[in-house]
Amino acid sequence: MDLKKIHNIYFIGIGGIGMSAIARYFKASGKQVSGYDKTQTDITNSLQDLGITVCFEDAMANVEGCYLDSESTLVVYTPAVPKSHLQLTYFKNNGFTVLKRSEILGLITEHTFCLAVAGTHGKTTTTSILGHLLNECNVKLTAFLGGISENYNSNLILNGDKVSVVEADEFDRSFLTLSPDMACITSMDADHLDIYGDASELIKTFEDFTRKLKPNGKLFVKNGLPLNGITYGIEDDADYTAQNIRIENGAYVFDVKTPETVLKDFKFNLPGRHNLSNALVALAMSIEYGISGPQLVAALASYLGVKRRFTYQIKTDDLVFIDDYAHHPEEINAVHQAVREMYPKDKVVAVFQPHLFSRTKDFAVEFGKSLSQFDEVILLDIYPARELPIEGVTSEWLLSLIDNENKKLVSKTDLISSIKQSSAKIVLTIGAGDIGVEVAKIKKALINED
CATH class of the missing domain: 3.90.190.20 (Mur ligase, C-terminal domain)
Incomplete structure (x- = not known):
């Protein structure tokens, strides 16, 4: 699909955290954006403030009021929407191109240098750290976040189209639509068993995700996971390690051992070893991308976190x-x-x-x-x-x-x-x-x- 030929985009479930980031992206790209959600929230209010039309009733009058036609309109929906949804059924039965959120994310990022963050825990925080680090280091990027960044008060960092940073969601096997240049896997604990049936099927799907990497792509895996890649860990025997960890004025201060050297005195303001691990892999991916240690020290110190994450x-x-x-x-x-x-x-x-x-x-x-x-x-x-x-x-x-x-x-x-x-x-x-x-x-x- 050539997104340049699409003028109207209608989102079913536009108030979702992942959906709203893509809606913001297309609005900033000059598209006519509208959509439906069942509940009015701070997110839908912020979309309306941008000039995006949002309706809250599953009724065809709302769709018709958006002046949509099948040739120039793309419909994006979230898997959380029931198949019986009136608007979704209408679009599917009337010749519209209808794609899942994950599919459109794959289309947006396929011609960029894509860094994807996967894992049953830690995706949103890691993605927001990585997006912030690269943005602070003047990389021309777009980052789609699964939460509202405290630094940007948004789930979208929009500063160019050379690089994309995305949260690779395992729910409904969504991340298999991506083809990243770099990817990390933070964890593979059993979850979404209503989708996968058992933990072994979930692990198999993560393995499938690793095969979606582009040729010569780099995979980062938390030390101890049964996958091959560049490893990272806290005070661990890994390729990238956080060491000499101390707490000063309520923040972590630590060094990073890379395969080549030791980078000293990173400051990180989020509590918890799990968050420190998220910061470590974001630093590792940034270093492998080509960002220098001193730049990253300054960038990490200014990271403020994600709303509803500690x-x-x-x-x-x-x-x-x-x-x-x-x-x-x-x-x-x-x-x-x-x-x-x-x-x-x-x-x-x-x-x-x-x-x-x-x-x-x-x-x-x-x-x-x-x-x-x-x-x-x-x-x-x-x-x-x-x-x-x-x-x-x-x-x-x-x-x-x-x-x-x-x-x-x-x-x-x-x-x-x-x-x-x-x-x-x-x-x-x-x-x-x-x-x-x-x-x-x-x-x-x-x-x-x-």
Whole structure:
């Protein structure tokens, strides 16, 4: 497909974090952009502020109002949209070119030098670090992020078309539409078993992804993964290693051992060894691309993070409120490690909203163990997203698997009062559902309490 011949682009699910980045890209490219989403959010509001038409009702009148025709219009949809969606069905039955988000991302990046970040955890943070490093070092790039960068207040970094940085999503095998020049794999823990069936099939698909690299492409893999490539690790025997790690004024300071030399005194402001690992592979990819050590030292020090990735909402001597997107047991373990490293003597209350019935069912025991590590646990009902309930899979069941006397299940209505009843200094909200909508309310209530 020649995207230059496309004038109109309609997005079904335009408010999604990945979809909205592509919508911003095409709007900046001079295309007529419009779309549908079921819910009005800060993201859809920001798209409308750019002049993008967004409708919130699955009705044909909305489509017809966008003056779309099959010859000059491309339709992009997210796999999260049900197949029965009225607009999606209309476009498929009336001669329109209809592509998944991952397919259009493959088309956008195929003629660029593409750096792709894959893995069941760490994709968004790693992609945003990598995009920031290259942008700060004056590389002409476009970076599509799976979260809102604190540095750019956007999920798109747009500074040229020579290089592309993309989050390579394993959900629905989406990343197999990419053909990167460089790629990294941060992790391959079992996830999305509603798609893959079992962990072995997920690993096989990651192996398929490695074969999508262009000739002479470079693959970076976290040390210990069963893949061949340039390895990286924290204080590890790997090609790229973070060593001499210390904490100064709440930030990591560390050296990077490369295959040729040691680069000293990098400063990184995000807590947690998992985030340090993400920074390390972003540095490794940047070095292999050709960026010098001194440039990268300055660039990393200015990195501020991604919203809802260990984001401080309140940070005082008496109270700390942190919000994080963690929705898998290993991600919760990583957040726990980060909190304990930064606040080893303080009491922590974790507020968790499970995401998806299938994920809760598949990892219930692991969720129980990861949540049991906190001093207190407040559990919300499962956020269904695209799924229907599964019999017996409830938050009451998950609560019974948490080995902690200080645990309770609450409704959103009672959430703030339950948090206020806690004596914990550290309040942590975690989950990938609409718990993020509650964060501003919690913050306001806690500040007013002070």
